[in-house]
Amino acid sequence: MEEPKHIFIGKKTIRKDGIPKVTGTLKFSSDIYVPGMLVGRVFKSPYAFADVKRIDTSEAERMGAVVITPDDVPDKIFNPRLVSIFEVTYKDYRVLTKHPRYLGDAIAAVAAPTEEAAQRALEAIKVEFERVYEPILDPFEAMSPSAPLIHKRILKGDEWIDVKNNVGCTLEYSEGDVDKALKEADVVLERRFRTNRRYHMQLEPKTSVCIPHSDGSITIYSTTQTIHNTRILISQIFDIPMSKINVVKVPIGGSFGSSIQINPVVPISVALCLKARKPVKISMTREEDIYDHAAYQMHFKIRAGAKSDGTLIAGELENIMDIGAHQIQAYPLLGTALGWFVSLYKWKNIRYVGKAVYTNKVPTCAFRGYGAPQVSWAVETLIDEMAEELGIDPVEFRLKNYVGKGDIFWGQGPTVKSIIRSDGVPELLQRGKELIGWERRRPPSEKTGRYRRGIGVGRSFHTSGAGGPISGETIDYTGAILKLNEDGTIDYITALQDHGGGTLDAHVKIIAEELGVPPDLINLVWSDTQTTLYDVCTHASRGTYVGGGAAVQAARELKNKIFNYAIRVLNKAVNQDMLELGYDKELGQAVVYVRDNPQMRITLKDLATIAWQRNWGTISTTVTYRSKAAPPSFTVYFVEVEVDTYTGKVRPVKVIAGADIGTVINPDYAAGQLHGGFAQGWGMATLEDTIYDPRTGELTNKGFITDYKILTAPDMPKLDDFQVIFAHTYEPTGPHGAKGLGEAALNSVAGAVANAIYNAIGVRFYELPITPERILEALKKKGR
């Protein structure tokens, strides 16, 4: 398809929230202070696996605090994430519990006028435990028939199910005949992999503020990726009609998936607020936040077979996910992990077993990439090895077997599939090779000396949303409202959250492009649940693709209505379809004109004013939008590393970050996603993990970020050594040809880094992170 010329799309503009952010005046939920507000604190279980006998709140109450225990909250079991349909939603959470299943499960909560008073009241709560069990921290031990059950019964939809062997849910799938294919293969590889248990380390610790009103309604400000699902869950738990709950959209200080689910502090703050009849705010400390969420930790076994001509013929994946104490999106993730696996390469014969296993650890949730960083790291490591076994260049091997244009992409597990219509993989591999200097790449055997350099490639993708030709197990639609103001400017109202990537600025550019109204005359309204249409959540890299699709549709409907009014004032114009709306550069505003007779025109400003003065009424439009596809955005990283064989330290020397996102709407912010994605991917590959004390189930970092390292500015490559490239593609189902990016930007990094480390020192690592200790140990084993 021909790439259309754009006036606003693809141009750098100043982000709408830029000034409030650099001047420190933007209010995040943690910055909200309300007169008369109480501060809430949560009593967290000091044991990883225990049953409560008695909770004594008398002392805390004597101190004047408002206290809640499991007896004060509705006896409801829920899943805090509402993205999947009812039938496949597994539920084991309560607002407060008498059966803590990890060190940090909420047992009680207090609220008092100051932080200090709240903390003192919290410390005055006495909890007596009926029984304290040995924590089960290893998923394979948890699955042994003799292991005690962490949850005996859980709900699937509305039905109780008995948990067996601590397996929370399972998914199996097969296609073709893997055993036969493996027998026919010339090369078969079998490898086990273990990923790290990363922590999101979003900078804003989770917060919730709940404000009661005299009519019985409440207003909530909270750290969330979805205001509408927050409202629905609170309504379900507390039996409050949704019309009496308003959730306000507040800027979010980073998330990376950690607030797809409704955070535990939200229902707790609501329960405290309902009891106190006063506003209550709970802000987690960093330590509490580290004890709140982590990335899914996966144990893979992969078997793959190929013919000697380099054709893959079989792929088998066993995926044991250590999900921690609760299910958030374990079941859909079993599906997406399979989806990423089958969408990476054409295995032809496929077998998959996925199990989500409970352990007494911090509950896991989506973390940028939703399993794709883990699956891609393992597969990209194995593909590299396979290419070497076959004696084929790793780039050629990938090109021969990858899933691309015309093939089926599983955007969100087995129930969300669509055909790939745009594919920049060949271009990205080719240009990436040239830019990194692929021909410089020598086998590890030729490398000696203290500092050894290596070059590696890794590829992956992520979906753009979770839509598709049919309605699957994932809810995915959004809404947009556009209002033409009386002076020709526009109000754009959406519930969709921008995590900082510039998503909403992308929508504004799309609306500007459609209507010819420059972005600075389009107002991005900070909205809430009572004034917006439903949006499921900003997740699955759907913000630009799905939200942008809604923006296109709303703008086109608005345009029609504008034409409807315009023919009343444009003398002799009779057919609406002969009208055009576009940006007039000289006037700096939008103009309606007659096609083939452009002198016959009126500015949108004048038209809006006339409509107002003559009582024609407001021009506005409301759309609810669902996308009919979930196309992959492909990413390819080429990374050069340097390993110090004395210290085991690795540093990134050069990075080529390639992305196929169709039309690039915000070039600078798209590049920013790749910068940040690389930094997180490097952390995943070499630095980040949370480790447990095997006796107590306590984190060995005790929740302190001192012992959770993320990259700092000097750890990144130099500006000149970090290059971003975009493929020249156009996605026919996307808004003006665009696809998503946020997660794809991370997904392929760890594979590229691991392959580069191998190329430097000749060692493959099957466990993340690849720390200096692990490198030194491996070098020692290898005899350097």
Added chain:
Amino acid sequence: MKIPIEFTLNGQKVRTEVEPNELLLNLLREKFGYTGPKYVCGIGECGACTVLLDGEPVLSCLTLAVDVDGHEVTTVEGLAKSRELTLVQKALIEEAGVQCGYCTPGFVIMIDKLLKENPNPTEEEIRDYIRGNLCRCTGYVNIVKAAMKAAEELRKGTTKVAEISKE
């Protein structure tokens, strides 16, 4: 027992009473409504709570409120005079050095201070100066770019810039 203190906050003399264990970060945020300085770690690891104390960057999460008695405190809100942005603030917006924005106040203060000390920093010097500030979104790339650009503007003699122009 509350302790009376008096200090200059963003150019204005203020008086208040504080607890002996009250942190400067909480005082600024809760009593004075300056929520630019952010709580991220509370233990001196991230730089998001950075403010200027007599012109020197300090971590307000590790500073007792009583200790600013008689001194001058500037938060990120106090850097931009009236409706004008500083060169660093402008460059951060223009170079897309701001994503979620939660770390931004700390970077604004640190880079501003760096350029006062050294208007001609190398890339390494910039990276080294901001090594105590964490950002989880940007990979620091566009923040470093913005610092280089602000330094260049500064050397060109631009001191303050007008409110950022529209498109």
